[in-house]
Amino acid sequence: MFSFKKASGLSKKAFINYAIVIVFYLVFQILVSTGNITSALKGQLIPITCYMIMAVSLNLVVGISGELSLGHAGFMSVGAFTAVIISSAMGNASNPARLFVSILVGAILAGIAGFLIGIPVLRLNGDYLAIVTLAFGEIIKNILNCLYVGIDEKGLHFAFNNPDALGMDPLGKVLINGPMGAVGISKIATFTGAVILLLVVLIIIQNLVNSRTGRAIMAIRDNRIAAESMGISPMKYKMLAFTISAAMAGSAGAVYALNYSTLVPKKFDFNTSILVLVFVVLGGIGNMTGSLIAAGILVVLPELLRKFSDYRMLVYAIVLILVMLVTNNEKLKGRMDIFAKKVRMKISKGGKKK
Amino acid sequence: MKKKLLSLIMVGAMVLSMTACGQSGNTGSGNTGSGASGNGALTGTLKLGVIGPLTGGAAIYGNAVANGAKIAVDEINAEATGFTIELQAQDDEHDAEKSVNAYHQLQDWGVQAIAGTVTTTPCIAVSAEANSDRVFMLTPSASAVAVTEGKDNVFQLCFADPNQGSASAQYIFDNKLATKVAIIYNNADAYSTGIYQTFKAKATELGLEVVSETTFTDDTTDFSVQVGDAQSNGADLVFLPIYYTPASLILQQAASAGYEPKFFGVDGMDGILTIEGFDTSLAEGVMLLTPFSADATDDLTKNFVAKYNENYGEVPSQFAADGYDCAYAIKAALEFYAAKNGGLDVTDMSSADLCEILISVFTDPDFSADGVTGLGMVWDANGQVNKQPKAVVIKDGVYVGM
Numbered sequence: 001m002f003s004f005k006k007a008s009g010l011s012k013k014a015f016i017n018y019a020i021v022i023v024f025y026l027v028f029q030i031l032v033s034t035g036n037i038t039s040a041l042k043g044q045l046i047p048i049t050c051y052m053i054m055a056v057s058l059n060l061v062v063g064i065s066g067e068l069s070l071g072h073a074g075f076m077s078v079g080a081f082t083a084v085i086i087s088s089a090m091g092n093a094s095n096p097a098r099l100f101v102s103i104l105v106g107a108i109l110a111g112i113a114g115f116l117i118g119i120p121v122l123r124l125n126g127d128y129l130a131i132v133t134l135a136f137g138e139i140i141k142n143i144l145n146c147l148y149v150g151i152d153e154k155g156l157h158f159a160f161n162n163p164d165a166l167g168m169d170p171l172g173k174v175l176i177n178g179p180m181g182a183v184g185i186s187k188i189a190t191f192t193g194a195v196i197l198l199l200v201v202l203i204i205i206q207n208l209v210n211s212r213t214g215r216a217i218m219a220i221r222d223n224r225i226a227a228e229s230m231g232i233s234p235m236k237y238k239m240l241a242f243t244i245s246a247a248m249a250g251s252a253g254a255v256y257a258l259n260y261s262t263l264v265p266k267k268f269d270f271n272t273s274i275l276v277l278v279f280v281v282l283g284g285i286g287n288m289t290g291s292l293i294a295a296g297i298l299v300v301l302p303e304l305l306r307k308f309s310d311y312r313m314l315v316y317a318i319v320l321i322l323v324m325l326v327t328n329n330e331k332l333k334g335r336m337d338i339f340a341k342k343v344r345m346k347i348s349k350g351g352k353k354k
Numbered sequence: 355m356k357k358k359l360l361s362l363i364m365v366g367a368m369v370l371s372m373t374a375c376g377q378s379g380n381t382g383s384g385n386t387g388s389g390a391s392g393n394g395a396l397t398g399t400l401k402l403g404v405i406g407p408l409t410g411g412a413a414i415y416g417n418a419v420a421n422g423a424k425i426a427v428d429e430i431n432a433e434a435t436g437f438t439i440e441l442q443a444q445d446d447e448h449d450a451e452k453s454v455n456a457y458h459q460l461q462d463w464g465v466q467a468i469a470g471t472v473t474t475t476p477c478i479a480v481s482a483e484a485n486s487d488r489v490f491m492l493t494p495s496a497s498a499v500a501v502t503e504g505k506d507n508v509f510q511l512c513f514a515d516p517n518q519g520s521a522s523a524q525y526i527f528d529n530k531l532a533t534k535v536a537i538i539y540n541n542a543d544a545y546s547t548g549i550y551q552t553f554k555a556k557a558t559e560l561g562l563e564v565v566s567e568t569t570f571t572d573d574t575t576d577f578s579v580q581v582g583d584a585q586s587n588g589a590d591l592v593f594l595p596i597y598y599t600p601a602s603l604i605l606q607q608a609a610s611a612g613y614e615p616k617f618f619g620v621d622g623m624d625g626i627l628t629i630e631g632f633d634t635s636l637a638e639g640v641m642l643l644t645p646f647s648a649d650a651t652d653d654l655t656k657n658f659v660a661k662y663n664e665n666y667g668e669v670p671s672q673f674a675a676d677g678y679d680c681a682y683a684i685k686a687a688l689e690f691y692a693a694k695n696g697g698l699d700v701t702d703m704s705s706a707d708l709c710e711i712l713i714s715v716f717t718d719p720d721f722s723a724d725g726v727t728g729l730g731m732v733w734d735a736n737g738q739v740n741k742q743p744k745a746v747v748i749k750d751g752v753y754v755g756m
Contacts, residue, residue, distance in 0.1 A: 043458040043483075047451060142571065145542045163551070180544035183478050183500040261482030262450055262500070264475050266542055266572065303455050306444065313409060 014206040017288050021052075021202065024296070025195040032191075040303055048299045049194035050256040053201050055279035055291035057248035060205055062277070063286030064214065065241035066221030067122070068130040071137025072249050072276050077144055077268035078113045079106030079250025080257035084182040085149055087258060088175050089156060095188040103197060103254045110250020111243050113140070118242040122235060137273050144265035149176040181264030182257075189258040197255060201248050205288065208244065217241050282323055396692040397436040398701035400708075402427070402681065403460035405453055405480060406472030408445040411599070414625045415673045416445070416472045419494050422670060422677030423469055425661050430685055437688075437700070439681065446471060450479035457483055465489070466705045467712065469680035472673070474498045474545050481508045488706035490713065492684060494676035495621070498548055502737030507709050509716050509737040511676050511683065511727070513645065515545070518620050519552030521743050522593065522643050527560045531616060531641075532591030536566035536584030538604060540596050543572070549595035549620055565589050570600065577604045578611070585613040594619045598626040605636045616641065624672040627751060634751040645727040646675040647746045647755040655726045669752060672727065679725030686723045687715040 028045055031037040054076060061069045083102035090098050117136045124132055148159040152172025159165040163177065176182045208214045217237045219227040224234055257263050279298055283290025301319065305312045326332055404423050406416030420443040427439045444460055446453035453476030460468065467490045471477040477496030484491050485505040493501060495512045502508045513521065526532055535557060540546035550567075557564055565587040568580035581604060584592050592608075592615050594601050601623050608614070619626075619642035627634050648659050648669045658678055662670040670678075691711050692698035700708065715721050716737075722730045728741030746753040 038458070039461040040455060040458040043454055142542075145571070177544075177547075179540070179542045179547050180498070181475070183498075184504070187482070260450055260454065260479050262475060262478035264450070264544060266475075267450065302452075303459065306456075306459055309445070310409065312445065 011210065013289065014202075014210070017202055017206065017292065018199065020289065020292055021195060021198055025191075029191070041300070044300060044303065045191045046189050046194050046259040047256065048296055049191065049198050050252045050259075051276065051279065051295040051299050052292050053194075053198050053252035053255075054249055054276045055283065055295040056198075056201060056205055056288050057245045057252065058276050059280045059283075059286065059288060059291045060208075060241055060245045060248075062280050064205075064209055064221070065217050065238055065245075067238065067242070068126075068133075069242075069245075070130050070134035070270070070273050070277065071117075071140070072133075072245075073268040073270070073272035074137035074140035075110040075114055075246040075249035076253035076256065076272070077140060077265060078110040079103075079253030080263055080268070081144055081147070081176060081182065081253075081265075082106040082109045082250070083254035083257045084185055084263060085151075085156065085175055087186060087188060088151055088173075096193070099188050099190070099193050099255075099258060102258060103193075103251045106254030107247040107251040110253065111247030113250075114243045114246020115239065117246075118239045122238045122242060134270065134273070137268075137270065141265050141268055144176075144268075145179045147176055148174065148178055150174045179265065181262060181266075183262045185258060185261050185263060187259060187261055189255045194255045197251055201251070202288065204244070204248075208241075213237065213240065278320065282320065282327075284327075393697055394693040394695075395436065395697050396685075396689045396700070397697070398699040398703070399438045399440055400684075400688070400700045401440050401442070401464055401466045402684065403457075403463070403465035403468045403470065404441065404443040404472075404677070405446050405456045405460065405468065405470035405476070406443065407448040407476075408443065410447040412448040412473055412597070414598070414628060414671070415495065416443075416448075418625070418671050418673035419470070419472045419677035419680075421662065421666050422494075422658075422674035422679075423681045424677075425658065425665065426678045426681035429661075430681065437685070439685070441681075446473075446476050448473050448476060450476050452476070453480050454483055456480075461487070461489075466700065466703060466708050467684055468492070469494060469677065469684065471496060474501065474548075477501045481505050484508065488709045490684075490705070490709040492680050492716075494680045495673055497621070498544060505737070506735075507713055509733050510739050511680050511725075511731070512621065512739070513741075513743065514738050515548040516552040517738075517743075518643065519549040519554075519595065520556035522549075522595075522618065522620060523553050523556035523560060523562060525643060525743075525745055526591065526593075526618060527557075527562055531618070532562070532589075534563050534565045534587070534589045534591070536568075536587065536589030536592045536615070537564060538568050538570065538577070538580045538584065538592060538594055538596070540571065540600065541569035543596075545622060546596050553593060553595060574600065575603060577607045580604070581608045581611055581613060584615070585611065589615055591616040591618055594623060597622040598624070598629065602626055602629055602632050602636070605640070606633075609636050618642065620644075621672050624753075627748065627753075628668055628671065634748075637748045638750075640748045641745055642747075642753075643743055643745050644672045644753075645741060645743055646670075646672040647744055647753050649752060649754055650726075654724070658726050675726045679723070679727050679731075682725055683723040683731070684712065687712050687721065690715050690718070690721050 032042055058072045061067055083106045086102040086105050087098045121132050146161045148163045148166055150157040150166040150168045150172050152169040157166045157168050216232045220234045220237055279295040280291055283294030302316050305315050308315050404420050406419050407413050408416045427441045431438045442463055444456035446456045453471055457480045469492055471480050472495050474496045477493050478500050481491055481501055485507055491508045493510050497512050497515045499514050502510055539550040566584045566589055568583050617640040621644050623642045624644055626637050659670055662674055716733045717735050722732045731739050731741045733739055746755055
């Protein structure tokens, strides 16, 4: 957990996060270019990065702002489907441009969705807030299940609950076909693009947390009444964190969508929201580094466990429980503290060595 | 700090272990091997991958396909003709993302051709990958048009959705099964909505009166509104283009409401008899359109059903039959090519070379495959299969041909 006395160490922490991301990028980029990587892992690089963005963005709400949100996948889906529409609508532009604009518009629309949902949701507290976010996540999914979007020479066509109402030219193409989702998405997402987005998201979040605004958000989390008496408006700051978090989830969704050739609203259900929450909780609430690492490991883990065939998800669950137990075990923590101190001493003796 | 340290060590270990795998991963290269054995014989070992939901809500389909394919592979290997198949089935939990992962896992294993994927949405995602990687895919049961659209390397062994919907409407009309039809479909599911749309179009064209259209989503367990709507509108046939789990609930709730119309399903309904705890007497009289009926009397089907029953203790569903046929269709195609080109050794052949061979054979007008889901199956250039649909009805707890 963040606390104020550690505030001076924040910039160092922030630096570690950038370093982790850059090392992660360089290592895998080298592995890919030298061909020393399994195609299993290569295919997962972009989704891993997307889940990392999801995890740090949810950590902003859960860890920094202190509100439990169970509908994060809903914002991801807003960004994802927006990206599908935008990338198709600008079919002639270059791929990086399409990716950039898709991410941008996806993030903006998800941010708007976050703002609108935040108005009622953030009036609640605690468990009630969690349940309402869950409900809104499901509402977004079900709205997308009823959404039909097509494109033809005249432009985009939208319809609700009835694909016949699109009124398109016979030559037009249906982009989003209700529950059947989108098919034939051009796969323009790149690992480099995803990592740049992750860095941008980290920069935004870490600078926010370190700023006056971030301290206000954390003050509300720690003691709302005290913060209010200092003249801090809880609604304003909570809304800010919630909206930024939603926008970032939207940007992650945009990259995710453009990495697969098909996308269905069903993907972004309650389970996906919980998955991201698991990353945040296991990585440590409020701990961005933890979120990054937990997301990376927990996305890859089910694939590494394939040799257990039918017992795969059982083993996965056991690993989750073990991680929970180990990271909360005081004895182990003590031992690792000693170990960490020794390492630190050695490092300081060893001078500039990393 | 200490947590971070441990995590970093774990990450490091993981990266190392994965790159270690990377070096042993073999995608197969060089050695086109054609003509190696002469005499038009097919030799070597083919690495065949199956991708499907082996766990989760759609597991019955994935397991049935994997089991069916396993039986075919065991039979082929037992023939000892010098051609063997190595089979590996990977789980995708009926999720596009997981399915692409499973596909990459198979690639690391060195897969040469894929019999899969089993369900529609994952198949669309995987087929796009396979198309750019040039890996041949024959899907046993992913029925959407988008699966094969624009991808020359993807073929379907099952009917495409439009065919299923319109063939159902045609069948109901031709056999005068009903005048007033109700449709209950899952509007959160690609498969269900796809069949509904084509059924509706065809029914309107034929003049079948659709009196009730109701929808549900994946989480629905109470179907009283949908059943009640069909009942109050006097539908004498309810068309259920849905999977078997909701279908079983609809049958239960219709029975308790005292509503006894005819029920007509499509291939997703197949499997309803194997649900644990389901009273199969409720499914009595349910009709479904499927290319496979387990009580057919030809030797091929009898042999397959007997073996499946022996190994897995149940009557095979259409999905098992699809899996079985997929393995045999790929073998038949390779034999066809070997016979024409003076032999073929598939060992270590790259998936891309094999893909070109299989595409050329499957689109060859002279090529046809026989299987338990139909004799003389032929494929068009779009990858869609042409074979005769059969309707079956459930009688005394088993599927009986109509």
